[in-house]
Amino acid sequence: MNNINNIIEASGLHKNYGEFKLNDVSFNVPGGYIMGFIGPNGAGKTTTLKLILNIIKRDSGSIKLFGKEANLFQNEDIGVVMDTPMYVDEWTVSDVEKAISPFYKQWDKELFAKYTKSFGLLPKKKIKDLSRGMKVKIQIAAALSHHAKLLILDEPTSGLDPTARDEICDLLRFFVTDETKSVLFSTHITSDLEKTADYIAFIMDGMVVFSGAKDDLLEKYARVTGGFSEINPEQKKLIIGYRAHGTGFEGMTETANISKFKESVLIEKISLEEIIIFMNKEAKLNDK
């Protein structure tokens, strides 16, 4: 993914908080694509997003945005959507525009009116009275109204019903039809990423364990299940996130290792959610 069309190029990012550190985080987000940013709670997703947005200072490493060394003023080209908007609860929808539009040279008043109308956001409605889905939508309306080239979303779909999540995923897919635009989408809801993401960056304990095409990740691992008698200790070592239950075991393995198991062991396609679960399980097993 090293090409000039990368919208984000994060390389060797370090940030030390003492009890937690981000360690050598590197990934690229190419133009025209959606990258899902996944990992368990506390893995370092939000810290990484804050580094990209210059909200916190990195200890080392580099971030390039739109091919240039990242600086604060490039944030004008970034639309940010958080799970909760950083707007005053008492503001109305039109107050949001009054407050933030002067910060953007490319603010498009008509576009904001168009999006708020299509999202059903009434100008006099207060932020505190909006549903969670609507709170996400007003941020998306704001992000799109200043012609952002990059959308950074931090858990925007958590707590939303499937219809609202689907609408947001549709919007993101439409956004990247322009190949000069990209989306970095951090979420726990991996089913949204299965539908929308082209690339995945998977972070665990402050380190990126995979960064690449989503299909490559899904093809890299496979789900393994079987009875206890079907594996020997050597084969057990090949299983990531090994979990024993009443009738046997389950876990995942690298597809390159599939031939090392007996034919009676059940090998299946794996989902993103299962990859996170088994990776997390493996990390905990290693900690013991």
Place this chain on the structure above:
Amino acid sequence: MINDKLWAFVRLDFVTIKPYFTAKNILIYVALAIYMAFMSKSIITTVGIGLMLATLNIGYPFALGEKCNMDALYIMMGTDRKTVVKGRYLFSLLLNLLAVTFTMAIALVVLFVRNLYDGLGGMLVQSLGAVLMISVLFLMIQAVQIPLFFKLGYAKAKFFSIFPFLIVSAFVAFVVMYAGGDGMPSGVNGFVQNLFESVHLLALGIVVFLVLMAYVSYRLSLVFYRKREF
């Protein structure tokens, strides 16, 4: 040169506190100013109330900013920390000017209606010096409060922000009791007497003091705010 982001920030601060300026609140402020002007028959007391309210309102962008994590929002909108600090001081200055203009106008009207002065010009001349002095006192309070808010955030600094009120009140009491009296060392006493006798010297002293105070306050705020992470 004031850049676009700085004005955008000042405007944002006004939009942030807008929910507090409801028709009911404005009516209360006006009624309070009229009442003070009627009861005290003094412009300085009325303006003092206005400045007191302005001082309280200056804390609101910090309070709401902290509640809604707006410090991160400022950065997300490409605003550097220096602009945030400058903008907050500019917002405070404008709020003070609004408060002084608003309460002074109310006091002048009330006192004029009550025929306490011969004419508008006379009233203005007689009260301008006093208004200036009370404005300096409130600016002193704010100059200490604002860096505290930038360093600790509103919730933690709220308690400590009472101290500037106490310190300035003690300072005023000290000056009122001892200025020109025997309780002060003769050198200081002479200097204070000269200061109050010469209008030009006093004006110059105030201007130098205000500029120095604002500069130190601003620099401290900037140093504190640059160290904070959101």
